[in-house]
Amino acid sequence: MYICNKTFTGTLAMLFCLNIKTSWAEPQLNLQPETCVRDESGECQTTLNIQYTGEERRAVCIAIDHLVWEQCQEEARRHEVSVAVRTHQNLDVTALDAKDRRILSEATLILATFKPDATRKRRRFSWSY
């Protein structure tokens, strides 16, 4: 009886801990904007706002390999940085642990081409605008 109780309580405790661990969000790397529209030359110009929220306090480096850009910040759970970017292709943004350079999270800024809706010419002189 005593052993059963212990097992039961232990199982409950484990489940409780697991629950707590999964409700604690995984590290999140958010980009603002997520999509960038190309101009006539095919280039995207924007100010990219990057937010990293981790599971625990740590020093984090945000890196964009294609632009050879990196910025590191001191220990915190939440990191935010803004950077002006100009690019012709999608940008991969990586959040790295500052000490061991382990990849914590990744996100991509996607480039899009603007295409206006197809239009057709009226065959008749229109009286309206």
Next chain:
Amino acid sequence: MHRFVFVICLSLLIGGVSYCVSAKEAKHDHVPVHDWGVDIALGYGAIENPLNKRESLETLVVPQWYYYGERFYIENLELGYTLFENDHFLLDLVGYLNDDGVLYNVDNKSVSILDISNLIPNVGRPFNGNTVEFENIKRKFTYMAGGQVFWLTEHVDVKLLYGKDVTVGHEGEETLLSLQKSYKIDKIRLFWEAGVQRKTAALNNYYYGLRASERGLRNDTDVTGKSLINYYVKIAATYRISDRVSGVISLRRTQMNDDLLMSPLLLEDNYLSGFAGINVHL
């Protein structure tokens, strides 16, 4: 019923026989694919009727509508299927209502024998010698099917249209060649169009010749043996009052071929049609 038919016909003749072409930048002349619209114009619209013993047609309301799909389009009673379209060239298969039929189908007046006999030099007595009793002269609408081409250039736009009867059976044909252009100056848009129409004898004889039964003779009376040419000129102006409302003036003069005056059914060889008022876009 006749009133309703007349209003439709009026919108065809006034709004319908002209075609819009303008600078590429003018977005009101381009519509997105799958767009449709309805306009109601309120004001005074009229067609002088060149037919003998028929009155001018007048209306206070002119409705119009359009739809443009991927290739298919509708402009009032004109149906079109586009084979090719780019910024300089349009090629459509079209169906449209012929303009002569409109003149006959908006009122119920008959042409009396007394007037006819004054005008026909060679009306003899019928075979049995009795005076002919005329019934109401009736002519049907003709729906034409064919194709059209637009050449859109910097200075002027050119339209070439061909249609052949597919509903009545007289198999009349008509070909139209016109120049047109529209301009936009601030809130005002201007439009002009000048064209020639060539109608075959079959088409003119159906509308302006007389059937044997109408004259009490053994044979039909033709008004012509060859294709004849009509001319027309049209101008229009719109003024933007708001997003949905604009002021409109539109005027068209049609000059028919003089040979057609041989017909007792035709009193004048030209007629005016026009509209002045406010157009509301729904």
